[in-house]
Amino acid sequence: MNISSLVRPNISRLTPYSSGKAEFSGTAQVYLDTNENPFGDNITNRYPDPIQRKLVEAITRQKSEQFSCSLLPENIALGNGSDEILDAFVRIFCVPGKESIAFCTPTFGMYRVVADMNDVSSLALPLDSSFNLDVPRILDEAKHAKILFLCSPNNPTGNSMSAERIEEILQQFSGIVVLDEAYIDFCPEKSFLPRLSEFPRLAITQTFSKAWGMAGVRLGMCFSSPEITELLFRIKMPYHINVLTAQHALERLQNPSRFQEEQNIILSERSRLEQELPHFSCVLRVFPSDANSLLVQFSHAEEVFHHLLSAGIIVRNFAKVPRLEGCLRISVGSPQENTLLLKTISSFSASQ
Numbered sequence: 001m002n003i004s005s006l007v008r009p010n011i012s013r014l015t016p017y018s019s020g021k022a023e024f025s026g027t028a029q030v031y032l033d034t035n036e037n038p039f040g041d042n043i044t045n046r047y048p049d050p051i052q053r054k055l056v057e058a059i060t061r062q063k064s065e066q067f068s069c070s071l072l073p074e075n076i077a078l079g080n081g082s083d084e085i086l087d088a089f090v091r092i093f094c095v096p097g098k099e100s101i102a103f104c105t106p107t108f109g110m111y112r113v114v115a116d117m118n119d120v121s122s123l124a125l126p127l128d129s130s131f132n133l134d135v136p137r138i139l140d141e142a143k144h145a146k147i148l149f150l151c152s153p154n155n156p157t158g159n160s161m162s163a164e165r166i167e168e169i170l171q172q173f174s175g176i177v178v179l180d181e182a183y184i185d186f187c188p189e190k191s192f193l194p195r196l197s198e199f200p201r202l203a204i205t206q207t208f209s210k211a212w213g214m215a216g217v218r219l220g221m222c223f224s225s226p227e228i229t230e231l232l233f234r235i236k237m238p239y240h241i242n243v244l245t246a247q248h249a250l251e252r253l254q255n256p257s258r259f260q261e262e263q264n265i266i267l268s269e270r271s272r273l274e275q276e277l278p279h280f281s282c283v284l285r286v287f288p289s290d291a292n293s294l295l296v297q298f299s300h301a302e303e304v305f306h307h308l309l310s311a312g313i314i315v316r317n318f319a320k321v322p323r324l325e326g327c328l329r330i331s332v333g334s335p336q337e338n339t340l341l342l343k344t345i346s347s348f349s350a351s352q
């Protein structure tokens with residue numbers, strides 16, 4: 001199915017808002033076009049660039065290098081966090097009250113939330129026993145869904161989906177596939193970014209919130225065919241990426257060595273936790289992870305959760321969630337934080 005026939009009719013017809021800043025992209029001496037206050041630092045008193053040309057170019061370069069591929073600016077749309085992009089997909093493709101999306105559980109909770117917010121129904125299909133994609137079931141049961149959200153590496157399980165299975169879905173599913181690669185910086189060799197041009201109905205979302213250490217900055221990205229990029233541009237709020245976000249991200253992109261150093265520490269700390277945690281009697285299982293978190297099954301998960309809490313350590317409690325019974329999701333912290341975590345779990349084990 002081609003993309004334009006999947007788009008909601010009102011979005012196809014939409015004439016986007018045209019901002020002063022979008023109509024004129026050169027430099028001028030005097031800006032009297034957008035009712036700004038002329039006083040101030042000439043940065044924060046001005047509206048941001050609605051197309052974020054410089055930032056998009058910097059991301060194009062960095063991502064092409066990081067993932068050994070050749071992206072173009074027309075493959076990239078930005079979002080105020082990648083959550084905003086997930087919502088945009090539902091609004092572009094799904095008619096409220098009529099159409100549906102699908103995703104595979106257990107997974108990131110926002111897919112259901114963005115569907116619910118838009119009065120779009122969601123189909124939650126179970127991942128198989130190793131938290132991998134159940135391709136025949138997806139192709140059968142999700143065949144009428146407009147969008148299929150896949151998350152690899154998956155949150156909260158931490159594992160990546162098999163590339164062969166993702167590929168099979170990309171070849172056979174007739175709607176839009178949004179592949180959420182929020183954690184891909186921790187396993188860049190598994191990204192589908194180098195294969196983007198093979199699949200016109202594939203969109204890949206990534207974020208600066210996890211590996212890049214900019215969760216507070218709110219900047220997400222979507223990589224897709226120019227046709228999908230254009231749709232994301234069409235429905236975005238004119239100035240959704242603010243001046244400070246763009247400035248901060250540009251500075252960080254100019255210094256990728258810090259990114260690499262932090263990455264190395266996080267990955268070696270993840271290995272340390274993977275090795276140490278199984279030594280405690282209360283730990284039943286540490287699930288394999290390609291992300292910066294570990295899903296850990298405990299014999300007394302609620303007690304461990306509260307024991308950690310009373311020591312001032314907050315982890316994510318999935319103990320009562322179907323298929324994640326007894327599990328806590330633990331983010332990989334700094335070396336000192338992880339040492340404190342291990343010490344606290346050790347004191348729980350000793351008290352049992």
Ligand SMILES: *Cc1c(COP(=O)(O)O)cnc(C)c1O
Nearest residue numbers: 081082083108155182207209220
């Ligand atoms: C954290 C997370 C996001 C959200 O990222 P933002 O860019 O901070 O909005 C998206 N998907 C998954 C799977 C996540 O874990």
